[in-house]
Amino acid sequence: MLKTSLSLMLLAIILIGCGSKDEAVLNVYNWSDYIDPTVVSDFEKEYHVKVVYDTFASNEELLAKLEGGAQGYDVIFPSDYMVAIMMEENLLAPIDASQVPNIKGIDPKFINSPYDPHSAFSVPFTYGTSGLGYNYDEIGEELDSWGAIWDPRFKGRILLLDDMREVFGIAYKYLGYSVNNIDPARLEEAKQLLMDQKVNLLKYESTMNKDLMLTREALISHYWAGDMYQVIDEDSSFAFTIPKEGAVLFTDCMAVPAAAPHKELAHKFINYILRPDIAGRIVNEVWYAMPIPAAMEYVDKEISSDPNIFPPDDVLARCEFLTDLGDFNQVMDRAWTELKMK
Amino acid sequence: MRIRESQALILPPFFFLVIFFILPVIIILVLSLTHNKDLTAGITLENYTRIFDPLYLQVLIRSVVYAGLATLFALLIGFPLAYFISFANSRLKMMFMFLVLVPFWTNFLVRIFAWLTILGRQGLINSFLLWTGIIQDPLQLLHTPGAVILGLIYGELPFMVLPLIAALDRMDVSLLEAATDLGASRFQAFQRIALPLSIPGVIAGSIFVFIPALGSFVVPDILGGSDSFMVGNTIKNQFMTVRDWSFGSSLSMMLMLAVLFGVSAYLKKGSGDLNMGEYL
Amino acid sequence: MSDLGHQNDLAFGRGFTVRIITIGGLFFLYIPIIILIIFSFNASRFSSQWGGFSLKWYVTMIQDGALWSAIRNTLIIAISNAVLSTILGTLAALALSRHRYRFSGLYHKVLHMPIIIPDIVQAVSLLMLFVFFNFTLGLVSVILAHASFSISFVALVVMARLAGFDNRLEEAAMDLGANRWQVFQKVILPNIFPGILAGALLAFTLSIDDFVITFFTTGVGSTTLPLKIYSMIKFGITPEINAISTLLVVFSIAAVSAIHFFEKNPKTGGKAHVKNIT
Numbered sequence: 001m002l003k004t005s006l007s008l009m010l011l012a013i014i015l016i017g018c019g020s021k022d023e024a025v026l027n028v029y030n031w032s033d034y035i036d037p038t039v040v041s042d043f044e045k046e047y048h049v050k051v052v053y054d055t056f057a058s059n060e061e062l063l064a065k066l067e068g069g070a071q072g073y074d075v076i077f078p079s080d081y082m083v084a085i086m087m088e089e090n091l092l093a094p095i096d097a098s099q100v101p102n103i104k105g106i107d108p109k110f111i112n113s114p115y116d117p118h119s120a121f122s123v124p125f126t127y128g129t130s131g132l133g134y135n136y137d138e139i140g141e142e143l144d145s146w147g148a149i150w151d152p153r154f155k156g157r158i159l160l161l162d163d164m165r166e167v168f169g170i171a172y173k174y175l176g177y178s179v180n181n182i183d184p185a186r187l188e189e190a191k192q193l194l195m196d197q198k199v200n201l202l203k204y205e206s207t208m209n210k211d212l213m214l215t216r217e218a219l220i221s222h223y224w225a226g227d228m229y230q231v232i233d234e235d236s237s238f239a240f241t242i243p244k245e246g247a248v249l250f251t252d253c254m255a256v257p258a259a260a261p262h263k264e265l266a267h268k269f270i271n272y273i274l275r276p277d278i279a280g281r282i283v284n285e286v287w288y289a290m291p292i293p294a295a296m297e298y299v300d301k302e303i304s305s306d307p308n309i310f311p312p313d314d315v316l317a318r319c320e321f322l323t324d325l326g327d328f329n330q331v332m333d334r335a336w337t338e339l340k341m342k
Numbered sequence: 343m344r345i346r347e348s349q350a351l352i353l354p355p356f357f358f359l360v361i362f363f364i365l366p367v368i369i370i371l372v373l374s375l376t377h378n379k380d381l382t383a384g385i386t387l388e389n390y391t392r393i394f395d396p397l398y399l400q401v402l403i404r405s406v407v408y409a410g411l412a413t414l415f416a417l418l419i420g421f422p423l424a425y426f427i428s429f430a431n432s433r434l435k436m437m438f439m440f441l442v443l444v445p446f447w448t449n450f451l452v453r454i455f456a457w458l459t460i461l462g463r464q465g466l467i468n469s470f471l472l473w474t475g476i477i478q479d480p481l482q483l484l485h486t487p488g489a490v491i492l493g494l495i496y497g498e499l500p501f502m503v504l505p506l507i508a509a510l511d512r513m514d515v516s517l518l519e520a521a522t523d524l525g526a527s528r529f530q531a532f533q534r535i536a537l538p539l540s541i542p543g544v545i546a547g548s549i550f551v552f553i554p555a556l557g558s559f560v561v562p563d564i565l566g567g568s569d570s571f572m573v574g575n576t577i578k579n580q581f582m583t584v585r586d587w588s589f590g591s592s593l594s595m596m597l598m599l600a601v602l603f604g605v606s607a608y609l610k611k612g613s614g615d616l617n618m619g620e621y622l
Numbered sequence: 623m624s625d626l627g628h629q630n631d632l633a634f635g636r637g638f639t640v641r642i643i644t645i646g647g648l649f650f651l652y653i654p655i656i657i658l659i660i661f662s663f664n665a666s667r668f669s670s671q672w673g674g675f676s677l678k679w680y681v682t683m684i685q686d687g688a689l690w691s692a693i694r695n696t697l698i699i700a701i702s703n704a705v706l707s708t709i710l711g712t713l714a715a716l717a718l719s720r721h722r723y724r725f726s727g728l729y730h731k732v733l734h735m736p737i738i739i740p741d742i743v744q745a746v747s748l749l750m751l752f753v754f755f756n757f758t759l760g761l762v763s764v765i766l767a768h769a770s771f772s773i774s775f776v777a778l779v780v781m782a783r784l785a786g787f788d789n790r791l792e793e794a795a796m797d798l799g800a801n802r803w804q805v806f807q808k809v810i811l812p813n814i815f816p817g818i819l820a821g822a823l824l825a826f827t828l829s830i831d832d833f834v835i836t837f838f839t840t841g842v843g844s845t846t847l848p849l850k851i852y853s854m855i856k857f858g859i860t861p862e863i864n865a866i867s868t869l870l871v872v873f874s875i876a877a878v879s880a881i882h883f884f885e886k887n888p889k890t891g892g893k894a895h896v897k898n899i900t
Contacts, residue, residue, distance in 0.1 A: 027842045032853045052843040053688065055853050060583045065841070067585075068749055071758045072842030156482060164583075201568040203485055208564070208855055216463050217484065234667075333584050341401050341571050347802070351717035355710040355773060356729065362770035363736055366747035369754055419650065422643035429634050440878070441648060445655045447874030450831050451851050452867040456654030459661065466657070499651065518634055528637060536634075549738060557740025560833060574742045581746050581838070591750070594743040605738050 024049040026265045029056060029065075029073045031252070033230065036285035043272050049265060057207050058163070066091050071259040074266040080115040080251045081165075081322045083122045092121040093256045099267035102274035110251060110291040114323065122253035123270055126226070126288035129247040129311060129319050130166055133213065133228035134220045137237035146174045146243045148220060150193075155200050157219035159212060162204040164336040165322050166248055167194065170222065173245040179320045182328040191335045195342070204340060213238065224250075225308050226288035233287070240308050246318030252288075367598070374592035389592035398576065398593070405573040408487065408562075409555035412494035416502040416551045417544065419495070424506035424543075425536070442503050454493050454564050461489055461565075485567030493561040501550035509543025510536065545608065553601055573597060655871065662864035679861040689866070691843075692850035698761060699836075699846060700829040703768040708822040710769070711776025712814075718777075719784040733778070736771040744771060745838035752839065759841025767839040768829045775828065776821035783817025 024047075028040070032055040040051050054073075056062045059082040066073070066086070078086060086092050097103050103123060110124040134143050139154075149158050149170070160167050169179040171190035177183075202218055210231050212218045221228070228240040254273065256266045272278060279290045280298020287303060289310045296304050303309055311319070325332065375385045392398070427438040445453065460466045461483040468480040483489060513536060521531040559574030566572075573593065580590030662680075666673025683689060718729055736744065748767045752759055787810070795805045833848040840849060847866075854863055 029842075054843065054845055057853070058583070060585065064582050064585065065759070068753050068759060072760065198568055203566065203568045211458075211855065215458075330586075333586075337576075338397055340568075341397055341576075342569070348717060348721035348723070351713050351721065352723065352729070355714035355717070355777070356732070358710055359732055359736075359770070359773065362748065362751070362766055363744075364732070366744070366751040366770075369750045370743075370747045373750060419643060419647045422640045423647040425634075426636075426640050426644040429636065442651065443878075444871065444875060445651050446831075447827075448655065448658070448867040448870050449848055449851055450833055451848055451855075452658065452863060452870075453654060455855065455863070456658045459657055460653065496650070496654070499647075515634070528634060531634070553738055553740055557742040559742060574740070577742050577746060581749070587750070590746060594746055598739050598743050601738060601740060602735075 024262070024265060025052060026050070026075070026262055026269055027052045027054070027073045027260075028075045028269070029054050029062065030075075030077045031055060032057065033227070034077065034252075034286055034288075036281045039273070039278055039281055042278075043269060046272075047265070047268060051269075063091075066257060071257075072261060073257050074260040074262045075269050076255055076257055077125060077252055078122070078255055080113065080253065081324055083253050083255060084115040084324050086255070087116065087121050091258055093258045093260060093263060094120050095123055095256065095270075096267060099264070100271045100274065102271050105274060105276060105292050105294050107291040107293055113251065114321065115251075116253075122255045123274070124291050125252045125254045125273065126283075126286070126290050127249070127251045128225045128288050128309065129242050129249050129315075130161065130169075130222060130224050131228070131240055131242040131247050131308065132220060133209075133223040133231060133238060133240045135213065135216070135237050136239040138216075138219060142239070143220070143241055144244050146170050146245050149200060149222070150197055152200070154219050156202055157217075158197075158200050159202055159205045159209055159218045159221040159223075160197075161209075161222050162206040164332060166222065167204070167339070168332060168336070169248040169320075169322070170194075173243070173247065176245070179248055180323045180325065182325055184331060187332060187335055191339065194339055198339070198342065210234075224288075226286050229287035229303075229306075229309065242308055242311060242315055242319070244318075246320065249316065249319035249321050251291075251321070370591040370594055373588050374595050376588050379587045389589045390596070392589060393592060393596055401571055401576055402573050402596075404571070405556055408491055408494065408570075408572060409552050409558075411491050412498065412555045413502075413548050413552045415491070415495050416499050417548065420499060420502035420506055420547065421540075421544075424503050424510055425532075427503075428507050428510035439504075439507070442500055446500050450497065451560065451564075454497065454561060457489070457493060457496070457565060458484065461492075484565065485570075487566070487570055489565040489567075490562050490570045490572075493565040494555040494558060497558075497561060498551040498554055501554075502547040505546035505550065506540060506543040509540045509546075513539045549605055549608070553605075556601065557597060658864045659868045659871070662861050662868045664861045664864075667860050679865040682862050683865045683869075686862070688845075689847075689850060692845050692847045695761065695844055696830055696847040699764050699768060699844075700826045702765045703772055703829040704822045704826040706765065707769045707772035707776050707825045708818060711773040711821055711825075712780050712818055714773065714777040715780035715784055715814075715817075716810075719781050719787075733774050736774040737778070741771070741832075741834045745835040748835065749838045759839060759844075761844045763839045763841060764836055764844055764846070767835050768825075768832060771835070772825035772828055775824050776818075779821040779824060780814055780817040783814045783820075787813055 026049050028051055030053070034055075040053060043049075044051050056065065059079050062076060062078055063082060063085065066076070067089070083092070095103075100123065106124060110127065111119050113119070113124075116122045132143055132146070132148060134148070136142070148154065149160070160170070165179070168187070168190055171193045172179050172181065172186070174193070175186070175189060177186050177190075181187075202212070205212065205221075209218070209221045209223050210227065213221055213231055214235055223231075223240075225240060225242070228238070232238045232240065254270050256263055256270075260266055273282070274292060276292055276294040277298050279292045279295035283290050283295065283299045283303060287309060307315065372381070373379055374389050375387070377383050377386050377388065393402075423442070427435055427442070430438055458465070462468070463480040463482075463484070465484070467483060468477075471477045472480065517535050517539075518531045521535055522528065526534065557574045557577075558572060559578045562570045562572045562575055577590055577593050577597070580586050580593060584590075663675050663677065664673055665676035665678065714729075714733060717723075718726065718733070723729060745767075748763075748770065751757075752763050757763060791809050791813070792805055795809045800808065831848065832846075833852065836846050836849060837852075840846070845853075851863055851866070854860070
């Protein structure tokens with residue numbers, strides 16, 4: 001027994017040892033389905049490094065992991081408001097622009113945004129909006145308003161994102177308020193509206209939406225544009241719209257954690273992602289817009305001309321970024337918990 | 343010398359358990375008494391008073407009901423299965439035990455996902471019923487409380503069957519034979535002899551099913567709908583989404599205490615001393 | 623599993639109801655597995671439509687590098703956990719079965735606790751532990767976390783085995799001049815070895831299948847198979863996941879048959895056999 005267990009232990013140590021060879025390693029932590037995998041392997045070849053690529057499903061999961069002492073990540077992909085939270089908690093390392101020359105190619109509209117006023121800790125990766133994905137063939141008409149989620153015809157066939165800010169964002173937009181308002185009375189009004197919506201709701205869901213739509217469980221899903229286009233690419237019965245009331249606008253960013261072990265390589269990776277030809281390949285794969293004008297020539301025509309993916313200025317004007325609500329977060333969370341638990 | 347040996351044996355495992363089991367529990371106990379994980383602000387009971395908000399009580403009650411129903415059905419299915427297997431001859435028995443275990447060597451998540459293919463609007467059951475013309479529109483089977491309970495039963499059934507087999511195996515069959523010799527029917531023999539003797543197995547099996555079912559968050563996540571939130575989901579949310587570690591900790595402490603209290607009461611009512619190792 | 627099947631001349635457990643429920647129960651257990659295996663050969667990527675027979679998902683699976691690294695992580699964790707918790711669990715079992723302590727009762731309670739505490743509670747408490755001591759999350763944290771619940775399972779299984787150990791064997795060996803180590807090595811160990819093996823297998827199985835505790839304690843580059851599968855479902859239950867699961871079933875059946883064969887083989891240890899692999 002002793003011999004067996006010793007040899008097993010030795011085997012385990014050898015196996016673990018395999019992972020930590022001296023070859024340079026870059027640990028990337030990104031959303032799932034959010035990059036062209038060949039970009040990663042090309043980067044590995046070009047820089048003779050190994051990329052360890054892990055994925056997460058929500059900003060909060062990413063934050064919990066960083067706060068929880070997962071110290072090895074070199075490049076992470078937080079969304080706008082999460083960048084602000086992480087900056088406040090001193091979790092991010094400053095970006096050295098001199099090591100990322102391709103930053104100059106970013107559309108100035110996306111530089112110095114409110115969540116990172118001096119663009120010191122983050123580099124914009126993609127942007128887009130949430131909206132309504134729906135099965136056009138089965139519904140038989142085009143949708144253009146958030147009102148559809150209260151329509152009794154779609155009872156029990158509607159998915160809303162399992163995301164407090166996004167869901168209250170819908171109700172606020174539908175009522176004509178800002179997605180960032182912190183008025184308790186308006187929150188109550190929005191909560192009532194969403195409470196009434198629950199009879200129509202299949203569930204709050206952010207991960208399995210694609211499958212639930214493709215298998216016809218859901219007719220309508222509140223979803224992010226790029227992910228919805230991945231569904232449409234699979235099955236052309238589906239369509240996507242940014243409702244006329246407006247929607248939540250997001251920028252997903254690249255950042256380097258303060259504790260990142262390979263900061264220099266991390267900068268190289270970020271710079272590589274921003275290279276116009278590489279950015280073009282990513283946009284073609286993930287169907288999300290990147291704020292790099294020079295990349296447009298590498299993007300397929302059907303994507304670059306789609307107003308849902310690259311929203312024109314008048315649509316963008318109706319949409320809003322989320323900002324940190326501070327103490328009001330807890331108030332909203334109470335309402336959200338009520339919604340989810342009832 | 344004997345003393346040294348006894349300490350050499352006990353120290354390593356319990357040192358490990360103190361660090362990786364007791365200490366973590368103490369940490370969440372401390373966290374649960376703080377205001378939003380601020381250790382310097384002194385002790386507060388606010389996180390515990392929050393639990394008694396009807397909102398959370400409702401979720402707790404729902405979790406107990408779902409887990410209780412899952413345990414009951416697992417027992418109703420598991421007992422005849424175990425009874426059948428324990429009376430099979432030893433070769434057949436080996437095969438049946440094997441049959442009960444095989445499904446559980448696939449991944450837990452995959453086992454649960456497979457039910458999506460069965461219960462979905464385009465799933466097997468609905469396709470069949472539509473094909474036979476019994477229904478005109480697909481039934482909503484998925485994303486219902488029923489689907490959650492079904493998933494919980496499916497996920498934990500072997501943990502009911504195995505302890506029951508272990509208990510039934512230990513029974514002296516000559517008792518059953520004696521009973522039938524004395525004129526009892528097979529059912530009477532079962533009712534008067536086999537059933538009482540299998541109680542330790544019933545207890546162990548119920549504990550092994552009820553506890554994981556109570557704390558489950560993956561099954562309600564996947565098979566549940568908008569009204570199937572369980573206490574496991576609430577705890578996960580506190581840590582992964584809301585980031586209120588203090589409240590998450592108090593919920594965890596309550597769940598743990600409820601389970602410990604429940605189990606010890608259940609054991610006292612049952613057979614008292616139970617060596618669970620015999621039922622694993 | 624008991625060595626002795628019940629004598630069953632009177633057909634106990636063979637009544638109509640019992641048979642029906644048994645067949646129904648097995649049917650219930652197997653429907654999802656059968657469907658999963660069938661759909662792993664589905665040419666269509668949708669989980670609910672049959673698009674003809676195809677082996678392409680097995681090819682996809684073999685070429686999926688991330689999947690293989692997840693499998694490697696899973697095995698590293700499961701093996702390390704099995705070794706660590708088998709050693710510690712066996713020590714605990716020997717200690718509590720063979721010695722009296724001032725706090726024996728307390729030790730027993732502590733040992734039972736990881737089994738009856740919901741895994742979500744253990745998961746979050748371990749995460750908090752690692753946070754407090756600023757311990758880097760990764761393979762090591764997952765292994766330690768798995769061991770923290772596996773030890774108890776191993777200890778209880780080994781204790782059950784030790785309960786049937788005849789102390790007179792030990793005394794006889796001592797009388798014949800064996801020292802304590804020799805007694806342990808030559809008498810006790812061979813007797814409880816089946817229990818230890820069963821405990822190790824149990825620890826290995828628990829570790830391979832664990833999602834909740836891994837989910838909370840995993841870090842850089844330690845994604846396991848269950849976590850990988852969880853992240854794959856975002857784009858639907860592709861037949862690739864079914865193919866992985868089919869292979870898991872086939873592999874497990876092969877492994878258990880091998881163990882079974884190995885036990886029956888007289889050269890390797892007589893009637894040693896695995897008790898109730900859960």
